[in-house]
Amino acid sequence: MAQISPEVKKSIITRNLQEVLGDDKMTSILKERDLRIYWGTATTGKPHVAYFVPMSKIADFLKAGCEVTILFADLHAYLDNMKAPWSLLELRTKYYEAVIKAMLTSIGVPLDKLKFVQGTQYQLSKEYTLDVYKLSSVVTQHDAKKAGAEVVKQVEYPLLSGLLYPGLQALDEEYLKCDAQFGGVDQRKIFTFAEKYLPALGYEKRIHLMNPMVPGLAGGKMSSSEEDSKIDLLDTPAAVKKKLKRAFCEPGNIQDNGLLSFVKHVLFSLFKEGEGFQISRKPENGGDLCFNTYDDLEKAFAEQSLHPGDLKSAVEFYINKLLEPIRKEFENPELKKLSEAAYPSGKTNGLAKQKSNTPADVEDGPHRLDIRVGKVVEAKKHPDADTLYALQIDVGEPVPRSVVSGLANFVPLESMQDRLVAVLCNLKPSKMRGIESKGMVLCTSNTEHTEVEPILVPEDCSAGEKITVEGYSGNPDEQLNPKKKIWEKLQADLKTNSDGEAVWKDNFLLTPNGQKILSRLANCSIK
Template sequence: METKLEFITRNLQEVIGQEKLISILKERDLKVYWGTATTGKPHIAYFVPMCKIADFLKAGCEVTILLADLHAVLDNLKASWETVQFRTLYYERIIKSMLTSIGVPLEKLKFVRGTDYQLSKEYTMDVYKMATIVTEHDAKKAGAEVVKQVDNALLSGLLYPGLQALDEEYLKVDAQFGGVDQRKIFVFAEKYMPALGYEKRIHLMNPMVPGLTGTKMSSSEEDSKIDLLDSSASLKKKLKKAFCEPGNIENNGILAFTKSVLFPLNSGKDFVIERPESFGGTLTFKDYDSLETAFAKQEVHPGDLKGAIEKYLNVLLEPIRKDFTTPENIKLIQQAYPAGKPAHTKANVVDDDLSPSLMDLRVGLIEDVKQHPETNSLYVCTVNVGDLSGPRSVVSALANVLSQEELRGKMGMFLCNLKPVLLKGVESKAVMLCAVGKQKVTELISVPEGSKPGDKIFTEGHFNELSNHEDACDASNELERKVWDKLQADLKTDEELKVVWRSLPLCTVKGQLKSKILKNVHIK
């Protein structure tokens, strides 16, 4: 029993109901649930509850994960019903991917959607009963740390804490697990559940991991978090900017994540910080306290700590990234997190703010190829890129490297939102992009099987919201030439022949784009 108790309570910030917990463990295994409202996009701080779920399973607990879709809609209408349903599916898939990444067996878990039972007659009657006894003051106070606060509180936000309290009864659990930011809701449940004739539950609380800016890590604050699907390049960039003052161990998100996630997952192995011999050589730490002490004494430089975190995080995230490169999951991401049409402002032309969504990349079908009337070095192609107005004329400098027969009737990748230009008197309304190797070896990009003219090409998380079959040659969507030059510099093929932008694979809803033979070359 002592070992189970240790697994259940280790690294928690607070336990309400410790005596009841001990009493239950003397007789049987604990039943516990963790819930998450399917609103924003899960980030690396979600590894904190995932590590505790792993502990609960090691202790033999029966664990339920509640995907609180109804709660998500009530939270100040951050998303529509339809979008929330897609997000709920995304949450389930990415949580399973996270748990698999840290070696947690999924067969021991139960996933439940809130709407599976929260729309039942019995649950609804209990909501009405609670409404007769809960004061507006208590409801607003309970949700203060979780529900978005507005000057004129919406009734949905006031209902939120009561629904979460009722979940404990309808999921038939002994304990609810959550972050310490949930404490006011837990105290609310302790007060009001007995008033409905239901028993008090145990409440297990994790510490909150500070974000990269030193505040709470939040889905709604891009600079504060690392997304679970961020590329290795994006991860490096965000860690580089993260707050990690030398010797400062307070509100340090880098250290907090190391304590709450990396050391528990390391399973007794040394935590390694690699450094050149000229800077003192590699450091190893057997426990978090020794690392924190060394950092406080400035024996560990923030840059070296960030470098170590980057390596450990990439190991955790790579299986998740790979899971979400399938056509099915790429489509789900678009449905769950539809992006707005990109704004072409001065902010977009700053190198650090470049986004691949600025490029309107599409699959194009080369319907015809002719020699340019003024020069033998150029072709004039007729290309279907899905425009309602019909095919576009595209002037291409491929006449000296590919024959007309090698192009005619083929699919390829086209940039469709540069301002049209006159080339030797012929207007070119798109750019045909190819992989270009040494000795002028050039090939069309291979698009996924089943692709159609006009299919959008994108990287995960950077979807250009112009719909298929929409003309993009208008001033509001034009990409500046100097911005395109910067974006194009990061378009390449990788070691696995995949077409990538800053290591992010380019995809359509049918799958990834690839080169047939050219590795590690630029796309031009």
């Protein structure tokens, strides 16, 4: 490779970025040596086509001679409100590594020039742990919460783990010995947090390189948890066509257009010299077009001389061209098995057949349920109903919740005191014989309704911990709308299997530690 000047290297490193913090420092380093950059990804939801945006920048960094480290941030995935359950963490990390290597190979990036690191390989060391404690002694709660506001899942009662997240990401810069960290502009607050607090531990301030956020197919941010907003890397050509057909692409609108953004930040950065963006059209529609620069393409779309349907058709061709090597890679039986194990609610029969994952299925997924571990701190008979208990349950809030439960004919009162139960917390409060109930104790019952008992929560759980459904992530509704009968729809698939394990559509209900929720009653509904 011909020698590249520091100025050209800097131009390649910074092209298409939205913002750079530490520009002068980068200029200074490049005069002496090549830059050391790291990019990290938390191993949560499945990577999708928007991941080609950072991949294409990694290709740029390598062209500029940079030393690049890719961090599979498995511990971060768990700390971010347990988006990846502990039981699935290792599997998802392996999936990320396999699929990201396949993506890089698809765009011609040599893997031998990259370093791949798993977060828990060093984040559990004595030295790193001590630095976490040191950092916690100087960081305020306000700054930690503010830093993670755009990245860490925000909930009404945040777990301490989410406050630790920004500090760990800051420390990664030191432990990976990088000059610069690369990420999306949504990570800016974490980057400025690192610039403020790393020097407090005696470590140097790093450079920060930020990509713009690419709009999703439906407009807005492209998200792993919003099925309509993204194309999965293993989607079939038919699925790609279907999603692009539904994609938001208003004639002349270049502001919130996920298709144009993808062309700009991925395709044009990958085109070889002299290669342009090809659009095939019938002669009666004006014939084929070729745009040699993105600006020309954007101008044509803004002036409406390029129809949204023709843009979609061209993008479909290029996306399938990028995805085909990845699909072929994942025809390997072992990788198919890995994909299904890491994301149990995803594909069930390789690439040819997909499990039902329609927009309605995603919208009404079990992630909408706010199920928490509760501890009964007070149990009394309801004064006006022999079949009801009036309970006070600690669900991790400042004040215990009042919950009325119809267990009086099935569970002795004394066995309810101090018992751990699973509580559905986002039903609309209702009065039951004069006492307001702000939740529901989830129970199993047989078909004759002669046996009813609370599902079993492991004894080492704590009040307020979230119970999730394996393979599903997302924010629960603040309150389930009773008119839309969301709970009734989801409850129909909530049951115990033949082994007495609590499941939703065969996906296990899990504690934060990955333990299964059980019941003495098998093959029963949960409600």
